[in-house]
Amino acid sequence: MELLLSVFITLVKVLIILGVFLGVGAYLTWFERKLAGHIQARVGPKLVGPFGLLQPLADGIKLLTKESVIPRNADKAVYYLAVVLAVAPALMLFSVIPFGPSFTLFGYEIKPLVSDVNIAVLLIFAFGSIVVYGTIFSGWASNSKYAFIGSLRKAAVVIGYEVILGFSVLGVILLAGTMSTVGIVQAQIERGIWFVFYQPVAFVLYLFCMLAETGRVPFDIQEAEAELVTGYNVEYGGMRFGVFPLAEWYLGVMALSAIAVVLFFGGWSGPAIFGPLSPYLWFFIKMFGLVFFVLWLHWTLPRFQARDITEVGWKVMLPLAIANVVITAVVAYIL
Amino acid sequence: MNKATADRVKFEFKDVDVERTEHTVNLHVRHEKLAELLKHLKEREGFRHFIDHTCIDFPDKRERFQGIYILYNPDVNERVLVKTWAKDGKLPSIEKLWPCARWAEREAYDMFGVIYDGHENLRRMFMWEGYPYYPLRKDFPMEGPQEVELPSLTELYAGRTEPPSHDFELMHTRVATLEDLERTERSRLKKKAQLVLNWGPLHPGTHGTIWFLFDLDGESVVQSDVILGQLHRGMEKIAENIYYFQFLPYTDRMDYISAICNELAYVNTVEKLLGVEVPQKARYIRTMFAELQRINSHLLWLGTGALDLGALTVFLYAFREREKIMDIIEGNAGFRLTSAFLRIGGVHYDLAEGTLDVVKAFIKDFPQRLREYHNLLTRNRIWLRRTKDIGIISREDVFNYGLSGPVARASGVPYDLRKLEPYAAYDELDFDIPVGEVGDVYDRYLVRMEEMVQSLRIVEQCVAKLEKLPKSAPYVNKEHPAVMAPKEDVFMDLEDMVKNFRIVVHGEDAPPGEVYAGGENPRGELGFYIYSVSGSKPYRLRIRSGALYNLSIFPKLIEGRTIADAIALLGSLDPVVGETDR
Structure with a gap:
């Protein structure tokens, strides 16, 4: 009975997260287009529904009803696997993110995260590394030179930035003394201060890694529509194509923003001004603040070159991250 | 000499x-x-x-x-x-x-x-390998090549059906087949490295239908070649077969981004040949519109160049200003892009009412917008990283590769025909020629940005001058026998009508002789060489395309660099295919 109930609760949580984040991800396209429109002195989508709110639905219908064209010499199995590998890890990232404190419902204590494991941060890295397979497989399987070059660029970048990401987060783990996401948030609440104030360098590095991992400007070299005509997903059509930006640009950005909120911005902590829902609202406000920042950058900056990105990564950011870890460790030991 | x-x-x-x-x-x-x-x-x-x-x-x-x-x-x-x-x-x-x-x-x-x-690789430039004619020879069949039977793709794959599944015409002018194109490609590049990337002909980064071949080792280009001709329309052949005034709209369609500058270069050459004096008002109107067109063209370059490097917003900001210039041109010439506004001996229309006010409003507003672009790009670290020290062109190469326009000036060669061989009203106006020091992509960017400022200065002076000129001042030199009178005179005046009729039917009567004159276009020197053996059609009209010569240095500059640089480089050379191919 206990087991059955816990399975049921977990299932409900999974469904809620899937529903919420896939829906929000789709609507993030609307938000991004609207935002881009206003940044670029135009209005953005406005014809489909009030304020263009039904635009994502229209886009979805269009993508779903497209004829599926697969290149003749494509490796079919890997071609499809790439789609799965692009979305699944991005969604899995949400499983370890605590959206609020635990509460009791009908006598059961419910934690608003799917799995409270004590190696949550490690899991995040693991899933993050799997995302890159989606890109590489799509580039390889579609048997196109453009897609291939795009995916190779992405591989080069992600390998470099995974390392930096790991080192930049280590400082926070050292401070919190735990790898559990819930533990890290709790540590920040106990101290009454967000880790971003202890670890500003780490946060900036994390931000760069986030942009690089999700392929957002200025690190969107694997797409680089001007040179590679959207690169790795050029041979995909219909919803198969739609899934890549959804996973990378929206789910990925949201997940990594949520993780940043957990690690650096005290998770759900905040004054209880919204009543019982305030922890969740605080979490989402912080998360969307970061998402907004990423979108803002996207529509403002030019793009780096692959060589420059890896160069900056290995030569500047990695030493900085390591120095940050060492200093944090020494200071944390002394205090 | x-x-x-x-x-x-x-x-x-x-x-x-x-x-x-x-x-x-x-x-x-x-x-x-x-x-x-x-x-x-x-x-x-x-x-x-x-x-x-x-x-x-x-x-x-x-x-x-x-x-x-x-x-x-x-x-x-x-x-x-x-x-x-x-x-x-x-x-x-x-x-x-x-x-x-x-x-x-x-x-x-x-x-x-x-x-x-002694040519290293004498291949066809615009036509495909296997094309049976030499178009500019005088014995080229003007009625067109023989039509041949060409099946549709459906027929090739599924065989011919009865009744036919579509209304496909069987007889066609022979076009390049895939085999021809493959031969063309192979004749250009002997593969040395790992991967030959076909960049174009239909690619968003090539700014038109240019076909680049990159022989790639990893991402760096070992060797490259450019296959042109996708937009080749045989302008020079067309010119040999029509009257001088009839060719004017064709010049619009060469560098279609700066149509009025093309027209100015062309009418300037023809006027030299015919010995036509241009009234002062027409010269100022021409200068003003040519400079507006230059700003327009540079804005398009800025927008697309930034778009290529990922700065998506600059594109729309640039187009916002460009739209205003388009409106000014449309308000006066009636057309936005290919305006056919100039005429041999003057301009087609007098200044439309209120044109100068709109231009003045634009002059007032534009410096602010330029600051906006500078804010977004000029000191941006990423922009610097993408453009500094990339594609450095030395002074010697400017001469060796026949470069001109902003590309030459960014390398420190002050080659500007507006100063050196003044035409229109440029000798009466005050403006500076910006030159670069290093000759990299960033310098070319700065030179073009500064040129917009200078163009604005010129426009400002033109407006001041045009305001002083009386409204009744002539805008066409209709006294000259080879110049058509303006339309309102043609409808009202018998003499003008007869003259117009004669020119339209028989063409201008050009003296024998030859003339070369160039115009300083946004994309370099657009020169026209006309060889006339009297009569109303040129015996030979050669178009010297600035964009083509500027592009000719591309394979040299890209060697050893990456594809990402290729796009920055190409943007800075700024070719327009309508002009390179003609």
Whole structure:
């Protein structure tokens, strides 16, 4: 009975997260287009529904009803696997993110995260590394030179930035003394201060890694529509194509923003001004603040070159991250 | 060419004839001495800057083809034409002297079938391998090549059905097949590295239908070539078969981003040939619109260049201003893009009511917008990283590759025809020529940005001048027998109507002679060389495309760099395919 109930609760949580984040991800396209429109002195989508709110639905219908064209010499199995590998890890990232404190419902204590494991941060890295397979497989399987070059660029970048990401987060783990996401948030609440104030360098590095991992400007070299005509997903059509930006640009950005909120911005902590829902609202406000920042950058900056990105990564950011870890460790030991 | 130089050349080369025509100085040299004379002119007499090379076909003459080399001396601001007759349909290649002659020679080979001895890879320039004609020869079948039976793709794959599944015409003019294109591709590049990337012809980064071949090792380009001709319309052949005034709208469609500048270069050349004086008002209107068009063109370059490097927003900001200029042009000429606004001897319409007010409002608003662009890009670290020290062009290369326009000026060569050979009203206006120091992509960016400021200065002075001129001042020199009167006169005045009728039916009566004149376009020197044997059509009209020569240095600059650099480089050279292909 206990087991059955816990399975049921977990299932409900999974469904809620899937529903919420896939829906929000789709609507993030609307938000991004609207935002881009206003940044670029135009209005953005406005014809489909009030304020263009039904635009994502229209886009979805269009993508779903497209004829599926697969290149003749494509490796079919890997071609499809790439789609799965692009979305699944991005969604899995949400499983370890605590959206609020635990509460009791009908006598059961419910934690608003799917799995409270004590190696949550490690899991995040693991899933993050799997995302890159989606890109590489799509580039390889579609048997196109453009897609291939795009995916190779992405591989080069992600390998470099995974390392930096790991080192930049280590400082926070050292401070919190735990790898559990819930533990890290709790540590920040106990101290009454967000880790971003202890670890500003780490946060900036994390931000760069986030942009690089999700392929957002200025690190969107694997797409680089001007040179590679959207690169790795050029041979995909219909919803198969739609899934890549959804996973990378929206789910990925949201997940990594949520993780940043957990690690650096005290998770759900905040004054209880919204009543019982305030922890969740605080979490989402912080998360969307970061998402907004990423979108803002996207529509403002030019793009780096692959060589420059890896160069900056290995030569500047990695030493900085390591120095940050060492200093944090020494200071944390002394205090 | 001054007397002393001519004497020196005569002394060195006994059998060189120096011919002075009304507009040009021609050196006639025998075929064997050509390379030697050109070398002498380049190294001893300072005629370093290669402007153009082309041929003329004289079917009645025994040698048939005459090669023409146009050179420029930047020290004393002089041009010279070197002419020689081909021997057995052959000319010596001068690619050792000027590397860009490679492309010019290939074009002459493509169009005339003249063989160049010593050319590294003499392939067709615009037409595909296997094309059976040489279009600019006088015996080219003007009714068009024979139609042949070409099946549709459906028929090729599924066989012919009865009744046919579609209304596909069976007989067609032969077009390049996939096999032809493959042959064209293979003839250009011997694969050395791992992967040949076809970049184009339909690719968002190439700014038109250019077909680049990159031989890639990893992401760096080992060698590359450019296949042009996807937009080749045979402008030069068309020009030979229509009257001078009829060719004007065609010039719009060459560099379609800066149509009025093209027109200005063309009418300027024809007016020189016909000896037409242009009224003051028309000259100022021309100058003002040409400069507006230059800003327009540079804005398009800025927008697309930034878009290529990922700065998506600059594109729309630039287009916002561009739209205003388009409106000004549309309000006056009636067309937005290919405006056909200029006429031989003047302009088509007088200034529309309120034009100057709109232009003044634009002048007031634009500097602020320019600051916006500077804010977004000029000091942006990423922008600097993408543009600094990329594609450095040395001064020597400017001359060797015949570069002109902002590309030449960014390398520190102050080659600007508006100052050197003033046309329209440029000699009465006050403006500066910005030049770069290093000659990299960033310098070209800065030069173009500053050129917009200078253009704005010119427009401002034109507006001030035009406001002072009386409203009734003539805008067309209709006294000249070769100039059509404005429309309102044609409808009201019998004499003008008869004259117009005569010109439209019989064309202008041009004197025999030859003339080369260039216009300073946003994409470099657009030159027209007209060879006239009297009559109303040019015997040969050669278009010297600035964009083509600027593009000719691309394969050299891209060597060893990545594809991401290719896009920054191409954006900074800023070719427009309508002009490179013609």
